[in-house]
Amino acid sequence: MIETEAIVVKIEHDVAYVQADRKSNCSSCSQSSCGTSVLANFFARKTPLYRASNEVGAKVGDRVVVGMNESALFKGTMLLYLFPLLLLFVGAVAGSALAVTADVKDGYSVAGAFIGLATGFLGLKLFSSKMGLGRQFQPVILSRMVDMPVSVVSFAGGLKK
Template sequence: MIEENARVVAVEGEVAWVEAERKSACGSCEAKGGCGTGSLSQVFGTRSNRMRVLNTVGAAPGDTVVIGIEESALVRGSVAVYLVPLLALLAGGVFGEHMAGQLSIAVQVGGVVGGLGGLGVGLLWLRGYTHRIAGDPRFQPVTLKRLAPVFPIVELKG
């Protein structure tokens, strides 16, 4: 399970909207002085990502929670987003080059057109895949636990 701390900003039924601050490993890297990524993170600063999670601990807005997602879901998602469209692009390019000779067009033109077609097919497949897994709880991040507030809330009377 991959875990991250986040702050709950809204609750809608069994779903919570949380914000987690983007983190960069640049602060601990020894090459941070000459690294472009480190320089960009200093220029753009830290931003928070808002995401939808299953609220399994009954968190309320303002709570700090630990959210998590299964490693296998992250790996499957990464393969679907990055590898499938890339392989479809390459397969389409090879197919386009092969068909260029039979269609009497330049091999490069066939490769480019075939590659773009393959990329389009890969992206269409990705769209269908994301719609299929959208409701699957195995692919959803969940709240794992609520953390104690940093500053205790004191109620003043009087």
């Protein structure tokens, strides 16, 4: 289970909309020379809301731990990257096969690749909307942060002077 902390922003029945902080892969994003931080700031958007099953009864404003199954995340990622790419190649091969003469073979191949890629993205959009409704692919609120046990360390000898 992949877990992250989030804040509950909105509640609808047994579904909570949470906002998770975006985390960087490195700790040096404050450096101005980092190309990744420049791109992240350029494309920075409002932090997205994620829909999560609210089985713990979290309320608006609660800090929660949200989890998602690793296999579902892996399947979704593979589908997101491989499906459009596969249809791009199928479109290119089909376009090449449909070419009437050798002079237009490259043009047909490029057109077929674009058509295949567009079809892949449209198909992915339709399929992912249906797939996202499945329980396996839904993030779940695992616990509220106030429910997390706090470990207290005590010293028997006290502080030394």
